[in-house]
Amino acid sequence: MIETPTGHHFTHIYVEEAAAPFPDTDRILRLLPQATVVPISDARALFNRRNQHFQAQKSNPKLILSVDHGPYLYRGSERVQSFGDHQVYYVAPIRNCVYNCEYCFLQGMHASGDLLVTVNNQDMMQAASSLYRDRGGYFLSISYLTDLMAFESLLPFCRRWIEFAREHPELLLEIRTKSDNVQALRDLAPVANVVLVWSLSPESVSRKHERGAASFRNRLLAARTAQQAGWRLRLCFDPVLRVPGWKDLYHDCISETFRRLNGEAVEQVSFGVFRLHGDFLDRMRKLYSQSPLLHADWQRRDHLTTYREEEIEEVRHAVQTSLYRHLDPSKITFVHG
Amino acid sequence: MTIVSVPGHDAARVICRVLKLRRVTGSWKSPTFADSQHFATADTVLFVNEQTPRGRRSAAQRCTTDILWAYMLGRAASVSRRPLIGVYLGPAQNASFTPPGSRSPTLHAALPAAPATSAGSRSGALPSSPPTSAQSDIAATPTAGSLWLANRVEDRQAGQCYYPDMLVNPGLREVGVIGSGPGTEADAISSATGTKAAGRESSGPGATSAISVSAMPIPDRTAPLLVDPQAAAFCRTAFAFLPPNRIACCELLASTPADETAPTEQQAEMLARLAAELALIAVAGTLQANESIEISVQGGSGRAESCAGSARAPRRSRSPVQQGRRE
Numbered sequence: 001m002i003e004t005p006t007g008h009h010f011t012h013i014y015v016e017e018a019a020a021p022f023p024d025t026d027r028i029l030r031l032l033p034q035a036t037v038v039p040i041s042d043a044r045a046l047f048n049r050r051n052q053h054f055q056a057q058k059s060n061p062k063l064i065l066s067v068d069h070g071p072y073l074y075r076g077s078e079r080v081q082s083f084g085d086h087q088v089y090y091v092a093p094i095r096n097c098v099y100n101c102e103y104c105f106l107q108g109m110h111a112s113g114d115l116l117v118t119v120n121n122q123d124m125m126q127a128a129s130s131l132y133r134d135r136g137g138y139f140l141s142i143s144y145l146t147d148l149m150a151f152e153s154l155l156p157f158c159r160r161w162i163e164f165a166r167e168h169p170e171l172l173l174e175i176r177t178k179s180d181n182v183q184a185l186r187d188l189a190p191v192a193n194v195v196l197v198w199s200l201s202p203e204s205v206s207r208k209h210e211r212g213a214a215s216f217r218n219r220l221l222a223a224r225t226a227q228q229a230g231w232r233l234r235l236c237f238d239p240v241l242r243v244p245g246w247k248d249l250y251h252d253c254i255s256e257t258f259r260r261l262n263g264e265a266v267e268q269v270s271f272g273v274f275r276l277h278g279d280f281l282d283r284m285r286k287l288y289s290q291s292p293l294l295h296a297d298w299q300r301r302d303h304l305t306t307y308r309e310e311e312i313e314e315v316r317h318a319v320q321t322s323l324y325r326h327l328d329p330s331k332i333t334f335v336h337g
Numbered sequence: 338m339t340i341v342s343v344p345g346h347d348a349a350r351v352i353c354r355v356l357k358l359r360r361v362t363g364s365w366k367s368p369t370f371a372d373s374q375h376f377a378t379a380d381t382v383l384f385v386n387e388q389t390p391r392g393r394r395s396a397a398q399r400c401t402t403d404i405l406w407a408y409m410l411g412r413a414a415s416v417s418r419r420p421l422i423g424v425y426l427g428p429a430q431n432a433s434f435t436p437p438g439s440r441s442p443t444l445h446a447a448l449p450a451a452p453a454t455s456a457g458s459r460s461g462a463l464p465s466s467p468p469t470s471a472q473s474d475i476a477a478t479p480t481a482g483s484l485w486l487a488n489r490v491e492d493r494q495a496g497q498c499y500y501p502d503m504l505v506n507p508g509l510r511e512v513g514v515i516g517s518g519p520g521t522e523a524d525a526i527s528s529a530t531g532t533k534a535a536g537r538e539s540s541g542p543g544a545t546s547a548i549s550v551s552a553m554p555i556p557d558r559t560a561p562l563l564v565d566p567q568a569a570a571f572c573r574t575a576f577a578f579l580p581p582n583r584i585a586c587c588e589l590l591a592s593t594p595a596d597e598t599a600p601t602e603q604q605a606e607m608l609a610r611l612a613a614e615l616a617l618i619a620v621a622g623t624l625q626a627n628e629s630i631e632i633s634v635q636g637g638s639g640r641a642e643s644c645a646g647s648a649r650a651p652r653r654s655r656s657p658v659q660q661g662r663r664e
Contacts, residue, residue, distance in 0.1 A: 012488065012503050036511055037559045038488050038500065046500060049581065053502075056582035060504045 010063045012036045014114075016043040018067040024119040024155055025065050031154055032063075040064075047095070047112045055287045057113030058100045068092075068118040072127035076141060087138035089131070091124050093117070093157045094146040099178060099212040102293055103239055106145065108280025115146070121157065125164050128171075137170025147213075149177040152184035159188060166191045176236065180214035180222035190230040195267070197234045198223040200257060202249040205241055209293065216253065220260045227265055235261075237271040238335060240315050241293065242307065251322045258326035269327060271319050272335035274298075275306035304337065312336070485512035487586035488560055492516045492569035499572035502582040511560040512588060516569025563588055 013035045019025050029037065040046050043066030076088030095116040096106055107113075118124070128140060142148055148157045158175055162185070165173040169192070176197040200223075201209070203216040214222070227233045235257065240250060258266075274293075276284075281294065288294050298305045306312065316334055323332050486509035490499045493515060503511070568586055575584045 014500070036488065036503075038513075039559055040489075040500070041498070051576075051580045053580045053582045056504060056580070057502055062503070 010035050011060060012038055012062045014038045014040045014043065014046060014062060014064040016064070016066045017041055019043070019065045019119045022065075022067070022119040024117075024121065028063065028065065028117070028154060035063075043067075043116060047110070047114065047116045049111060052112050053287065054107050054110065054113040055100075061096070061098070062114040064112075064114050064116045065119050066116055067120050068123065070123070070127070072124040073131060076139070076144070087135070088141070089128075089138055090141040090144040091128065092145045093121050093124060093142065093155075094148065094151060097146045098150045099147055099210065101178075101211065101213065102209040102288065102291055103241070103274055103276075105276055105280050107287055108276065108278070108283040109145075115151075117155065121160060125160070128164065129168065132168050132171060137168075137172065139172045139174065141174045141176065143174070143176045147177050147179055149175060149181050149184065150179035152179075152181055156184070158185065162188060162191055162194050165194045169193055178210060178213035178219060180218035182222040182226050185226075185231075186229070190232070192232070195232045195234055196223075196226050197236055199236045199238060200253065201237070201241075202253040204249060205243060208243075209241065216256075220257060224260055227261060233261070233266055234268045234270070235266055237269070237319060239274040240271055240319060241274055242311060242315065246315075247318050250319055254319070254322040254326065263326045266327065266331070268331050268333060269323055270333040270335050271323070273307050273312050273315050275304055275336065277303055277305075281305045306336075485510055485563065485588040487512055487514040487563075487568065487588060490514045490516045490565075490568045490572045490586055492573060494569070495573070497573075499569075499576055499584075500581060501572075501584040501586055502580075504582055509587065513560045513562045514568045514586065514588065515562055515564045516566070516572060 010032055011034075013028065013032060015025060015029075015037055017039065029035075043064045047064055047066075072091055073089045074092070076090045096110055096113065097104070098115065131138065142157065142161050148161075152158050161173060161175070165171050171193055173191075173194045174197055175194065176199060178199050182196075198219050200216060200219055206213060206216050213219075223233060223235070237250065237254070240246070243249065281298065285291075285294050299308050307315070320332060320334070486503075488500065488503050488511045490501075491497075491514065492499065499516075565588055568588075571586065572584070
């Protein structure tokens with residue numbers, strides 16, 4: 001059985017009737033020869049069934065291969081950090097992630113813990129190309145609802161979108177990841193308008209709250225590999241969790257990061273605290289009845305659930321202080337909202 | 338384990354004897370059980386359904402079955418996380434499209450919720466083999482006496498399809514089930530010759546519109562199809578009450594379909610084994626890393642059928658009932 005880089009394996013593949021003729025379907029079925037194929041008529045109906053248990057399904061996630069009928073491009077919210085760039089859009093070639101981060105908003109957003117994979121990625125690219133022709137460059141996140149790099153060995157979405165970005169030079173493409181699967185891109189020449197963003201957390205936080213994701217050190221090594229290969233690199237310490245000893249943990253994490261990476265070549269660093277919008281937290285609490293993190297005494301204000309104001313300020317001050325030791329302040333962005 | 342059945346049901350008597358179970362009798366048409374205390378406190382409930390009338394059931398009869406299931410599942414879902422196993426032993430509705438040997442005792446199970454864990458950290462602790470079927474099993478033809486786990490149940494009359502979450506499989510081969518509606522002989526057994534379902538959009542909870550595998554270019558990778566007229570009724574109600582991760586649908590193909598009500602000793606023994614496997618599924622969620630389990634059920638011949646889990650820690654022998662209570 002072929003496993004993804006995270007060690008997940010897929011025992012079942014639900015194939016939508018319309019998705020059967022696509023080459024990506026064929027590729028996945030060839031790469032997962034032991035998986036049982038279950039035919040379905042409507043992938044969205046399966047994915048959006050009510051009464052599903054996201055976390056139970058995460059214990060053995062399935063692949064659902066579907067055809068997306070659009071819209072393919074979504075306007076990004078404030079939460080897609082564009083690092084100052086304008087006109088933020090995102091696409092969703094995959095919904096849900098091979099990882100299972102305790103704080104992830106996808107638990108509150110999606111009814112299912114299975115991975116919904118779109119096999120007509122070409123249609124997304126045509127939509128992105130059409131928008132490019134109409135209005136010029138824009139910021140495009142392709143890994144907003146998943147971690148595409150972790151999935152790269154099964155479907156090379158990153159590679160395809162990087163090649164797409166090469167042909168659309170005014171586009172700024174962001175690939176955000178907690179994976180260490182940078183080797184999947186090793187034979188690609190860096191592209192000037194593609195930014196790789198590694199999301200980093202202290203080792204203990206990563207182990208406890210980012211289940212399945214690469215370790216802090218492996219992410220760091222992957223980021224260094226990408227940096228040395230010439231890729232544009234940004235970093236992200238988000239969310240900062242106020243776990244016991246968080247000041248020292250994040251200080252050490254940041255120090256270790258810039259001991260391994262060349263700070264001069266890091267374009268931007270963003271950080272933010274734990275925050276969730278809408279009723280996501282309510283849904284996540286039902287799924288995670290034993291999570292001290294999710295059941296903490298969060299403050300809700302203006303549809304945003306997060307730390308108290310003074311706690312946010314404390315995090316902001318502490319992390320900024322640590323980052324100032326390694327980076328020019330103009331490279332540091334605090335993200336909230 | 339407690340078995341609940343209508344009074345004097347032959348099948349229930351045989352199963353109770355073989356499984357050495359306590360039998361609680363009561364009337365399903367009554368709003369209360371004759372011995373509701375036993376039902377309320379049972380760790381696992383094995384439900385033997387009423388005998389299905391011969392021939393195609395009317396809508397009213399189907400509704401009655403649904404109501405019974407609703408009552409049953411409603412009670413079970415509200416009481417605890419215990420496994421709930423249903424057994425249908427009625428004759429086939431329409432023998433013309435029932436494959437040989439499919440006139441079978443069928444186990445349907447609503448199980449305790451699977452654990453809220455990460456696959457990466459916990460999958461190694463799951464018992465037995467990984468939840469997959471070998472390709473040779475997928476391509477295999479169902480034969481009399483074999484055990485199967487349904488990965489989808491088509492309700493063709495309603496134009497719906499139900500997909501239990503396949504979170505853990507203790508080694509059962511998988512099968513697609515045509516639960517109700519018009520079908521042909523070709524629908525059964527061979528997935529490669531399945532016919533297109535009459536597709537209406539889904540309307541029921543947890544259901545999606547039905548589809549057969551005829552349009553798929555990969556028939557050898559899909560599970561074979563069986564016909565079980567009762568499965569749709571079970572799913573219709575089970576999916577209304579329970580999340581898909583707590584529902585399993587198992588098929589045991591009869592080896593001697595001559596007797597339409599009472600299973601043979603051999604069948605009952607297989608039911609025992611399947612019940613043990615279902616219990617294994619049920620307790621899989623409670624396993625901690627580096628733990629192992631071994632459960633045993635006395636078969637009809639007096640020997641133990643066992644399903645062992647991973648063997649990292651000293652083995653502990655526990656009954657399915659004990660397993661089901663573990664948290």
